[in-house]
Amino acid sequence: MRIPLAIACVFLGCCTNVVFLELLVKEDPGSGNLITFSQFFFIALEGFLVTSKCGTVKPRIGIKDYMILVSMFFVSSVCNNYAFDFNIPMPLHMIFRAGSLIANMILGILILKKKYTFSKYLSVLMISFGIVICTIISGADVKSTQPVKGDSLPTTPWDDFFWWILGIILLTVALFISARMGIYQEVLYARYGKHAKEALYYTHLLPLPLFITLTSNIWEHTVLAVNSAPMAVPIIGITMPKTILYLIGNVLTQYMCIRSVFVLTTECPSLTVTLVITLRKFISLIFSIVYFQNPFTIYHWVGTVLVFTGTIIFTELVPKIQQSLQTSSKTEKVQ
Template sequence: MRPAFAVGLVFAGCCSNVIFLELLVRTHPGCGNIVTFAQFLFIAVEGFLFEADLGRKQPAIPIRYYATMVTMFFTVSVVNNYALNLNIAMPLHMIFRSGSLIANMILGIVILKKRYSIFKYTSIALVSVGIFICTFMSAKQVTSKSSSNENDGFQAFVWWLLGIGALTFALLMSARMGIFQETLYKQFGKHSKEALFYNHALPLPGFIFLASDIYDHAVLFNKSELYQVPVVGVALPIMWFYLLMNVITQSVCIRGVFILTTECTSLTVTLVVTLRKFLSLIFSILYFQNPFTRWHWLGTWFVFIGTLMYTEVPDATMMPTGLPRADDPTMCPGSPTSPDPCPTRERE
């Protein structure tokens, strides 16, 4: 019963979260920071009340280690936010972030001196080809949609390249963060809920540097049209309603994946979240009319087939120091950075 309930939470929470995120960024593409701040604040307050016991509970892992992890976590979140404002469409954002497997393997080879099976290399090759196809076709769309002015077209393409660079940097930084987290868990044990709380609470002071941007978007949100919230009958600006629902659905998504990782195998979790991603992608394309060609679909299939292949067969050459586990429910570079705010390391 609990696994079925968890799957329901994952699909309801994560899919809904992507919808409200896209509603937000389509109206204000640069609103990522205020969305991230709201999500971090919500999870931090909840964790302070129920996990940290109002600050009375001492962390199992020393704070100095969390500080290092949080610096990387905060950087990944902010960089991914800005990528959405650099001519990066939401479908490409979702597909490109599936390249976390590639980043994890590269850093695993370079830093941890890992070696993998041919099956693993084949699956990563499929993911790489799929991302390349989608990225290449998106580059063509960026230049074709620009105006007849060559300077405007070149400028749009440069901003798109910067967005791809930002996503690539965030992927590598996220993989490095996973390796660091893995070493901490080996030393101090696995404390999922604690890590989830500190990963969201400690970065909050960093939003001071983004205060002006957050304030500007709060003003824009206040100016949006009023929306009558069903059931409660309260009217509030529609952008605040979208933000509230984004935060709530993210929390539902996180809880769903957390339950799933405690009740099911890593493969089951990966299958559920991969299917969730695919359904979210289809909905984004059909409902929001995001441009998606047959080449994009081909690349998407390569990405998801490669991802499933990677998790299907265990690799003995990775044990016991393999890549961050697929059932790790603590690293959630959630926020707009992760259209999948599920707290699972392998996912995004």
């Protein structure tokens, strides 16, 4: 019962999280740092109460080792959420992040001296082409995501394109830092063993002081959030600022998403985890396109198909499913 519930929570939590994120970004494109801080604070608070039992449980992985991991996690998280302030539409953001396998392979070759099969190289090539196609097409029609203020001058296409380029750079930096973080996690797990709950807690707790550098930006968008239009909360029957409601929804669903993925990684084989996460990303993308009516041309679809097909090939999803089915059929015959 726990596994089906976790799978359901991954789809519900992660997909709903994307919805709340897009609602937030449409309401205030510059709220990325506020979103990141809120997520970190909530997960750190929960970890302090539950995982560390109010600080009484000592970490099994050294704090010094965590600091390296934390610095990478902080930068990648801030870059990913801050990119929305640079004219990056949600579908492109999701497609770009789905290309993490590219960075993983490149760093795996450079740092770990790994060698891959032809199918792996082919899949990464497909993912790369898919992202390039989507990026080029999106770059051909860049629009400012900033709300127009009465006293501000309208931006020019070149202004919008310049900020969009910076957004692409932010996403690229985040992609490679996340990949490097994954490699470092492998090193830590090999040295200390897997302590996913603890890692989740400390990677969200230790970066909190770093948000001091973003205080003015976070405060500015907190004020905007508090002063946003009031909205009635379903069921409860109270009203609160719209952006605050979206932010609460985003934080809670982010927590549900992370916790559910954690349960899957500890309870299920990698095949199940990969399949669920891949499907979740695809459903989130489709929902973003349909519900929010984001511009999505035939070229975007070609790029999307390349990215997700490449991901399926890289993770060897089809052979693993076939192997799993064959194993289960043999088991039934034996019985």
